[in-house]
Amino acid sequence: MAAAAPKPAPPAPANAAPKPPPAAAKIPTPQAPSKPASAAPPPHDVGSGSRPPAPQPAPRPETRVPAAAPKPAPPAPAHAHPPKPPVAAKVPTPQPPSKPAPEPAKAPIPTASSRPADPPAEEPPTLPPPIDLTMPLLQENEPEPAPGPAPEIKIVPVEEPDLTITLPVADEETPPKPPKRPPVEANAASKPPVMVLKNKIAVLEERVAHGGFGEVWAGRVLNPFALVGERIVRGEDSPKALGLDDLPLPEPTVGEDGLVRETEPITDPILIQKVYDAAERLWNEYLEKNTADPERARREYHQILELIDPYLLESPRIAVKILKPALPADQAAKDPALALQVRNESERRFIKENQLLRRLRHPNIVRRFGLVIDPEIGWCMLLDFIEGDDLDQVLRSLPNHRLPPAKAAAKALEIAEALHYAHRKGVLHRDLKPANIMLSAKDGRAILTDFGIGRWTDESVTQALTIPGSMVGTPRYMAPEQIAGEKLTERTDMYQLGTLLFEMLTGQPAYAGLDQTTLFTMIAKSDVGHPSYVRELLPEISAELESLVEVARDKDPRNRWDFEEFIEKLRAIIANQRYTQRRSERTLSQADVKRAYRRVVRLRKELAWREHRLGTEIHYVRLQEGIRDVRRLLEEKKYDEAMATVEELSKEVQTLPDRYAPLKEEVSRLIVDVQLAVSQNRAFRMLALAAGYLGQKNFPAVGATLNAAEQHIHSLPEAGYVDVRNVFRRLRDKFEPYRxxxxxxxxxxxxxxxxxxxxxxxxxxxxxxxxxxxxxxxxxxxxxxxxxxxxxxxxxxxxxxxxxxxxxxxxxxxxxxxxxxxxxxxxx
CATH class of the missing domain: 1.20.58 (Methane Monooxygenase Hydroxylase; Chain G, domain 1)
Structure with a gap:
């Protein structure tokens, strides 16, 4: 999401035609005239998820008076109206106007400096620098309006390119993108306007990417306390963080992962405004106290500062992902039902991505700061702004489109650790591809992004957004079970990681140059191999690295690595630098090949037998552990759990051969022990109820519970269990006169x-x-x-x-x- 530095636009020629200011849906930024672009910007590949080069805006002047004096404008006609004052947009921190430089005599032209200045405000150290958003209605060399009524000023939204998607596949395959081009200077009139999120949470300064989901803007946080207020309104944080202990709201609970469990969002407008007002008031107080005594301010406001990511206080640079309508206006007008369905599905996925990222805190996963629903901009997700390029751009910029094996292995290890962490938190990614991996320009870290089609690992059918049997993802990176619409697991992400490592090592996508039908057929069929294998494209690859890649992208999920195995094996390869190995130049004869094949077959038979022996031993050990678990549950008096566990063990041992007779006998004895313990426990519970009813003089209930307890006691052996029988006799004797x-x-x-x-x-x-x-x-x-x-x-x-x-x-x-x-x- 990095943006290139803007190139200064040269001044327009003296005889240039006047150009009106750009119309915008949000607060406009003054634009300097610029020369026409020499070439159209490169097209953006929506399906790949990569970001187009951002339009290069003209530099914003430091003062409102140009450095060089412009040519004098022709005098205004005698019948012209007096100049109108310029329209100035409100900014978070008003700044005094700069001292104007002397100019040649000319007709009065309204400029930003002609507006009376507001009193200057002290700029706090943590607040981002102010933005000059003042825009004159008339530009230089523009004729003044003819006499008549004042024209009506309309704000017209800037037209954006159509964002289309194809259902049911979320990300369609697109043709390969061209290599990265140098950015083309954009016309100043086409620069998107600066926008400010509600409650001055953040300012959005520059659009850096767009795709099927919408747009990504680069911006800065203005008021992190207001972001906490937005999370409170959504039920993600407690109102106590803002000192609102008196709000009649349920208190959110904290889960085992340390995250606050969401409650119902606040819907009362009065309560919502109280939260927003408290956030604004506390932010202003914090800024004032932080200027005087930073250490004291941190101690006093520690409760709310703990809810703010430290990154936002150190560097307020952020990326804002904005959800836009997925269908263009003309297509939505033709099919309103489809437009509504796509919009609802997009909003649900956007909200779910926010929920998934909220659970994840890892150095190799993009950070999420909050979700904001702006009344004019719409759904906005605040994310970490990553300076750098995505992996897709990096690969295409290299001569052979591939990384050195050592670097590819290092990046794969970072991605694997991030995915393994996400799986432990219950999150699947499902859309791993180069365009969704950012490489930080600061430290080179691989950062996993775009959880737009992610899901929970234990997600039920009612929680799932994908219709069972349908598919979502980028086709040539999808696992076979994704295409078949089957259940997805952590090994689905493993397949995509193996495909990604294949591309980093070889410089070629695993399924490039195929139409969608052929691609789906080749991936889905288990008896059809991959179009190419890593050794065919990289003959010098080591056997360890080759097996790491090919096992990871095996078509059968059962044969793939799990993430612990993959990470352990990859760390060993990196530690020993086993990336390549020298091959023998001797050509093998047919006899040599046959002997090698026979050795492989013999070894496979031996390994199958060893696997069977190990499996049997593991099964025996697991049954022994189950018996110990039942004993432990009995000691902890968890009788229902003990009964359920021993019943499962009984079913398993019944299928074992005769050589497991001692184990079967042990399980049989354990079943009897559990049944006796359960009967004794239920008898004691019935007797406790009878004693309570006796104290309440509810004698019919006493008789009923004593009868139920007597049935459980009869199932106990005569020898032993004296306590329960004594209790029963005492209660029965007390009840006898009433029987x-x-x-x-x-x-x-x-x-x-x-x-x-x-x-x-x-x-x-x-x-x-x-x-x-x-x-x-x-x-x-x-x-x-x-x-x-x-x-x-x-x-x-x-x-x-x-x-x-x-x-x-x-x-x-x-x-x-x-x-x-x-x-x-x-x-x-």
Missing amino acids: PFVEVFNTVTNSFVQEVARGLQEIYQLTSALQPVEESRIRGLLEKIHAAEILLQSIQPDKIGPAYEKTVKNLHDQRDALESLRGSRQVK
């Missing part, structure tokens, strides 16, 4: 109260369906209620507890409901 009354009460409840409730429900269903109800049915239910009341009168209420009064009330309510139904017209 006869509880049994009668349970009969009333089960035989009368519940039956009446079911009959009443059936009558309600008939009346709701406007069906007739027989009066005899209601009379039968009333008779059951009467019988139940007679039985309850024979029971002492204190022998039942609170359930007695509740049952009596239920019977009264049922009687009232039936009596009211008797007067219904549907009762016959």
